[in-house]
Amino acid sequence: MLELTEITKRYHVGQANEFAALDGVSLSIAPGTATILQGPSGSGKTTLLALIGCMGRPTAGRIRLSSQWDLAGLGFGDCAELELTGLAERFLTAIRRRLFGFVFQSFNLIAGISALENVMLPAYPTGMSHGECRERAATLLASFNLSQRAATRVELLSGGEMQRVAIARALVNDPAIIIADEPTAHLDTRLSAEFMAMMADCKAQGKTVVIASHDPLVCSWPLAETVVEMRDGRVIGVERRQ
Numbered sequence: 001m002l003e004l005t006e007i008t009k010r011y012h013v014g015q016a017n018e019f020a021a022l023d024g025v026s027l028s029i030a031p032g033t034a035t036i037l038q039g040p041s042g043s044g045k046t047t048l049l050a051l052i053g054c055m056g057r058p059t060a061g062r063i064r065l066s067s068q069w070d071l072a073g074l075g076f077g078d079c080a081e082l083e084l085t086g087l088a089e090r091f092l093t094a095i096r097r098r099l100f101g102f103v104f105q106s107f108n109l110i111a112g113i114s115a116l117e118n119v120m121l122p123a124y125p126t127g128m129s130h131g132e133c134r135e136r137a138a139t140l141l142a143s144f145n146l147s148q149r150a151a152t153r154v155e156l157l158s159g160g161e162m163q164r165v166a167i168a169r170a171l172v173n174d175p176a177i178i179i180a181d182e183p184t185a186h187l188d189t190r191l192s193a194e195f196m197a198m199m200a201d202c203k204a205q206g207k208t209v210v211i212a213s214h215d216p217l218v219c220s221w222p223l224a225e226t227v228v229e230m231r232d233g234r235v236i237g238v239e240r241r242q
């Protein structure tokens with residue numbers, strides 16, 4: 001399990017405008033499952049995704065990885081479980097790179113460089129050779145029928161092509177967990193359905209998927225075993241689906 005226990009995230013601590021974006025959130029995510037975080041704007045979905053993805057630390061609470069995850073592959077082979085909340089920044093960064101792939105709302109592709117270079121970017125800091133980065137990125141683009149577009153600057157791609165490049169980039173380090181924040185917010189129905197089908201493929205390959213969305217198409221898609229309803233920084237409901 002990826003276990004979050006009583007997570008609180010406060011901003012502006014000790015100031016007049018102190019604010020709890022998350023307030024006592026507990027959640028379990030099993031490997032190979034899909035979870036959707038649902039809730040209105042400001043309910044804390046992005047903040048929660050950021051903490052799950054080791055992009056920040058909670059103000060209070062614990063985030064733990066059980067031995068069901070490949071802790072040895074993360075460099076923590078001797079641990080029965082790994083408490084992320086206590087780790088030094090450099091370990092968190094390494095875990096973020098190895099364990100997670102991120103898909104952002106507006107894809108966050110880097111304009112001015114090619115589709116191939118965009119996909120290669122997250123692989124560089126892992127220490128992989130340039131040749132290996134290139135080969136991996138090219139293989140992923142080929143699997144998404146984008147070989148012909150690999151050398152094209154991303155700003156010249158269609159919306160659907162950009163989406164596939166963004167997913168390829170999220171997958172380049174072969175992450176166990178894919179985190180997507182409002183991934184369909186700028187997509188039409190066809191592309192949104194395509195995105196969800198790709199997430200279903202990832203899950204079929206054994207990956208864990210966590211998506212924050214208030215898009216009804218995402219929430220009703222037959223993908224997630226767990227739909228978490230958030231409001232005002234709290235979990236107000238958890239629906240388990242078969």
Ligand SMILES: Nc1ncnc2c1ncn2[C@@H]1O[C@H](COP(=O)(O)OP(=O)(O)OP(=O)(O)O)[C@@H](O)[C@H]1O
Nearest residue numbers: 011019020021039040041042043044045046047048
């Ligand atoms: N860095 C920050 N400093 C202060 N407040 C913040 C910060 N980041 C987020 N918040 C606040 O925390 C609350 C939760 O924000 P968050 O982005 O997690 O919600 P969300 O459910 O993802 O919303 P949306 O769907 O609009 O992205 C909001 O009220 C937001 O203004």
